[in-house]
Each structure stands twice: as structure tokens, then as C-alpha cells.
Amino acid sequence: MASVPRAQPAPGGRPARWRHPLLAAALAAVAVAAAGVGGAGAWRHHTETRRAQLAELRTLAGSAGDAQALAALRAAAARGETAAQTALGEALWDRAEAQPLAEGRQWLQKAALGGDVRAHLLLGKAALLGVPAGSGMDPARARAHLGAAADAGDPGAAYYLGLLHRGGYGQPANPKAAAHWFTLAAQGGVPHAMFMLANAYREGDGVPLDPARALAWYEQAAEREHPESSQALAMAYRNGELGLARDERRFRSHLAEAAHALRHPALAP
Numbered sequence: 001m002a003s004v005p006r007a008q009p010a011p012g013g014r015p016a017r018w019r020h021p022l023l024a025a026a027l028a029a030v031a032v033a034a035a036g037v038g039g040a041g042a043w044r045h046h047t048e049t050r051r052a053q054l055a056e057l058r059t060l061a062g063s064a065g066d067a068q069a070l071a072a073l074r075a076a077a078a079r080g081e082t083a084a085q086t087a088l089g090e091a092l093w094d095r096a097e098a099q100p101l102a103e104g105r106q107w108l109q110k111a112a113l114g115g116d117v118r119a120h121l122l123l124g125k126a127a128l129l130g131v132p133a134g135s136g137m138d139p140a141r142a143r144a145h146l147g148a149a150a151d152a153g154d155p156g157a158a159y160y161l162g163l164l165h166r167g168g169y170g171q172p173a174n175p176k177a178a179a180h181w182f183t184l185a186a187q188g189g190v191p192h193a194m195f196m197l198a199n200a201y202r203e204g205d206g207v208p209l210d211p212a213r214a215l216a217w218y219e220q221a222a223e224r225e226h227p228e229s230s231q232a233l234a235m236a237y238r239n240g241e242l243g244l245a246r247d248e249r250r251f252r253s254h255l256a257e258a259a260h261a262l263r264h265p266a267l268a269p
């Protein structure tokens with residue numbers, strides 16, 4: 001069994017405080033960035049590695065309540081790093097308390113003004129769904145933020161924008177626009193959008209009626225643990241729909257897959 005790492009004595013005989021290794025690495029990355037290594041251009045350009053470090057800090061600062069991680073995010077956000085501002089806002093929202101929720105929104109709004117795509121996604125999703133609690137639904141604000149993120153190529157934002165067009169939310173429903181955004185989101189790998197697009201082709205809602213395409217999108221979503229898509233496939237085999245012959249064995253197989261997916265379904269973007 002591997003031994004648990006222990007703090008080593010500091011030069012003076014006093015034990016140093018032990019830190020979670022992932023937190024230590026993330027804090028070190030913040031320090032390097034703060035030192036200006038690579039110049040201002042490097043500071044503004046966030047690689048996937050940096051995003052992963054900020055995600056780790058966000059998790060520790062949010063649901064885990066780690067004070068050091070929160071302080072590191074605050075420091076990076078205060079220096080103007082938009083991705084850190086988004087991570088800080090998201091961490092504060094994860095705490096689900098009144099004061100952190102308000103502060104979290106402020107940081108997300110600041111990051112969105114700086115052009116951070118994820119900040120736009122989070123603010124748009126909150127305005128559409130009314131979450132976190134107390135946010136209130138605001139379809140106009142949702143359209144603005146989701147539109148900005150979707151135009152920047154975010155597939156999750158495209159999915160929620162599709163929901164907005166499909167439901168109307170104070171405007172006439174636009175099935176054709178909904179199908180357009182669902183297509184972009186589905187092509188970006190969002191299983192929920194694949195399911196909605198499959199429904200559209202199945203019903204001819206905003207797109208030409210096309211059972212074969214509906215079947216293909218249901219299958220792709222089911223492969224990504226989307227329970228409703230597995231259930232739709234099960235019923236198609238049971239009733240001989242979507243151009244399929246009735247097949248009791250495949251009906252039961254997809255029904256079992258739906259039950260399995262319900263235990264750990266694909267997460268919404």
C-alpha cells in the first residue's frame with residue numbers, strides 16, 4: 001500500500017503544512033503567470049493545461065470550500081485573467097449561498113465583458129433556466145449571452161439557443177432556427193442536442209421528415225449514455241418505426257441500455 005505523503009520539516013525544524021498535490025501545482029501555475037513569464041501575451045493566452053489548472057482550483061474552491069484555492073482564484077481574477085474570473089464566479093456559484101452567488105455573478109459578468117466564452121455560456125444558461133436559485137429567468141438576457149457563446153463556436157450554447165428558439169420564450173417559436181442550432185450542437189458532440197435533432201427529423205419539425213437521419217442521431221446519442229435516446233430506439237424496434245423491422249431482442253437490449261444510462265446519464269452542457 002502506498003504511504004500517505006507527509007509534510008517535511010521546514011528549515012528551522014518546524015513542520016511545513018501539507019498541501020494537496022493538485023492544489024500545489026495549480027497554485028504554482030498561478031504564481032508563474034503572475035510573474036509575467038512569457039509577457040502579457042502569454043498571460044492572456046490560456047492553454048488547455050491552464051484551463052485544467054483553473055478547473056481544479058474551481059472544484060477545490062467551490063464545493064470543497066478550500067480557502068487557499070479560493071484565494072488563488074481571487075488573486076488571478078483581480079489581475080485581469082478572464083478565465084480565472086470565470087472559474088472564480090463558477091466556484092462561488094457552487095457554494096450556493098446568497099452573498100457568494102451575487103459576487104459570482106459579478107465576476108462572470110466581468111469575464112463575459114472580457115470575451116470569455118464559458119462566462120457567456122454560464123450566464124446564458126442561468127438566465128434561461130433560472131439557476132442558481134434566485135437568479136430569475138430572463139429570456140432576452142439568455143439570448144444575448146448564449147448567442148455570443150454560440151457564435152464563438154460553443155456547442156453547449158448552441159444547444160440552449162436551440163431550446164430558446166424551439167420554446168419561443170416570449171417570442172414566436174422558430175423550429176427551423178432551433179434545428180439549425182441543434183445541428184451545430186449535435187455536430188459538436190452534445191448528446192442532448194442529438195436527441196432533439198433526432199426528434200425534429202422524426203417529426204419533420206423545422207427540417208424535412210427523415211426517419212433515417214432520426215435513427216442515426218438517436219444511435220449517436222445512445223452511444224453517449226443518453227437514456228431517452230436508448231428508450232426511443234427500444235420503442236422503434238418494438239413498434240417497427242423509423243424504417244426498422246420489429247425486433248424483440250433489440251427492443252429488450254435498448255431498454256436495458258436505457259436503464260443503465262439512467263444510473264449515470266450524459267450530463268447537460
